[in-house]
Amino acid sequence: MKYEMVLENAAQLHALSHPIRQRILSVLLYKELTNKAIADSLGESPPKVHFHVRELLNAGIIQLTKEEVNGSIIEKYYTASARSFRLSPSLELAKIDEHLLYETTFHETYRILIESVAYHEGILPNAQIFQQTGRLSKQEIEKIDKHLSAINEILTASETEKHRDGEDKTCYSLSYFFHPAPAINTNRDSKL
Secondary structure: OEEEEEEOOHHHHHHHOOHHHHHHHHHHOOOOEEHHHHHHHHOOOHHHHHHHHHHHHHOOOEEEEEEEEEOOEEEEEEEEOEEEEEEOOOOOOOHHHHHHHHHHHHHHHHHHHHHHHHHOOOOOOOOOOOOOOOOOOHHHHHHHHHHHHHHHHHHHHHHHOOOOOOOOOOOOOOOOOOOOOOOOOOOOOOOO
């Protein structure tokens, strides 16, 4: 599995622009699973999941890793094609496609947060919530990109390393959106 996959075309973007497909991708990031196992994990019907698995497979977002014969049934195992995905800077998208991707990603992030709050009975231990807007130089943007890449590497390594016997690890989710924003007015004396 590659560390990062650059989305080069609208078909790949479309494949990721559905909440169920993002959920499927999240369970396939660290495990090889059959369509049935994916459906069970998500609490969805196998036919519904099968449709979305095909869409992700056709776009190259996930890959078929093996086939096993189990009686008269051929079980196909799938995994994610990469640990992380980003848009190619040269990808020309209709605004509606790009907005749909952002919207579904945001909703999937929100769904995971709500699920976590319910799991932890309303109190998220060691949770941090942060939102900040600021003006950044090119060097500062590059520095933040490097920090985010380092965080991604830690999370990826934590899932691919064998757990040491007796080591207690807690599952954490990290969500971030680092993007250009509309210019902010820093003059506090201006009238609205």
